[in-house]
Amino acid sequence: MDSVIRGAMIYLIMLVILRISGRRTMAQATPFDFVLLLIVAETTQQALLGDDFSMTNAAVLIVTLFGIDIGLSYVKRWVPWIGDLLDGRPTLLVCNGEIDKRALRKARIDISDLLVAARKQHGIESMAQVKHAVLETDSGISIIPVKSAA
Amino acid sequence: MNEPVEGLQVDADRRLQEKFWFWERVGWAGMLVLVLAALAGLTGASGPLSSGKIETGGASIDYPRISRWRAANTLSVRFSEAGTSGTIVLPKAFLDAFAIDMVTPQPTQVIATSKGQEFHFVLADGDAAREVRFAITPQTPAFPREANGTVSGRPYSFSFTILP
Known part of the structure; x- marks a missing residue:
């Protein structure tokens, strides 16, 4: 019972912290972010396992974590507002060539981040060639170029 | 937009x-x-509010006000009254929440009573403070609980919290 409660609590804590840390975290992941991720994983492991290193405990925890994940994926399909709450919605950062500065500021994204995505996806040279830019729910930035740049 | x-x-x-x-x-x-x-x-482990101190006249007790489940902690008792013996009763509420891993120095006698466990110690003569330490580990999460016991016959009371 203990393992299931621990697993569920850690899942919930991680879900809340990752959600409120914002999508920027993965959108502009740096090597340090990956190091941070490893540290978080190590810290979480201690809290998950406690002093029980048995295979039974590991199996119960893994099944619990995956079970919650599968369960939540169904809940998100059945109750759309929970999906919005947990995953959010895409955010328009550039619309018809117009930069939404407030959205950029709130999402902690710079023009340079948009340009990186634009260069990588379409070889775009300047913002003038960007028609739309969308911050996706998976933390990626999608760039839709103006027709002539495509 | x-x-x-x-x-x-x-x-x-x-x-x-x-x-x-x-x-x-x-x-x-x-x-x-x-x-x-x-x-x-306030989340235990260390910090000014994580521990408390109470004086009972003949002794003082440093106790963990906020602990973390299964994280080692210490309860120390300083006997300042002249005499060659000291006694502390740890109440049942405290013993239910904490496991005593080690006591230094070793008590000469431990008596199980209806109120808890009574620890007897031999102390060096004199009125300088002599310290007894209990290495303790929280066994179960607990939200403010009262511990009422006695130290050298004088009553003491403190509340403790064990965070999950």
Whole structure:
């Protein structure tokens, strides 16, 4: 019972912290972010396992974590507002060539981040060639170029 | 940019996003509060508020006010009254919540009573403070619980919390 409660609590804590840390975290992941991720994983492991290193405990925890994940994926399909709450919605950062500065500021994204995505996806040279830019729910930035740049 | 964008099929909702940004910042404030609370000792382990001290006249007790489940901690008793023996009764409420891993120095006698366990110690003669330490480990989460016992016959009381 203990393992299931621990697993569920850690899942919930991680879900809340990752959600409120914002999508920027993965959108502009740096090597340090990956190091941070490893540290978080190590810290979480201690809290998950406690002093029980048995295979039974590991199996119960893994099944619990995956079970919650599968369960939540169904809940998100059945109750759309929970999906919005947990995953959010895409955010328009550039619309018809117009930069939404407030959205950029709130999402902690710079023009340079948009340009990186634009260069990588379409070889775009300047913002003038960007028609739309969308911050996706998976933390990626999608760039839709103006027709002539495509 | 609240209106749907012509030609772009994207499920954006600016109102929802604005709400999220607001609550995101509330969450950051919560994270800051948690860090400050941890620095103050309100999450246990260390910090000025994580432990307490009580004086009973002949002795003082340093006790863990806020502990963390299964994290080692210490309860220390300083006998300042002249005499060659000291006694402390740890109440049942405390013993239910904490396991005693080690006692230094070793008690000469431990008596199980209806109120808890009575530890007897031999102390060096003199009125300088002599310290007895209990290495303890919280066994179960507990939200403010009272521990009422006696030290060298004088009653003491403190409350403790064990965070999960």
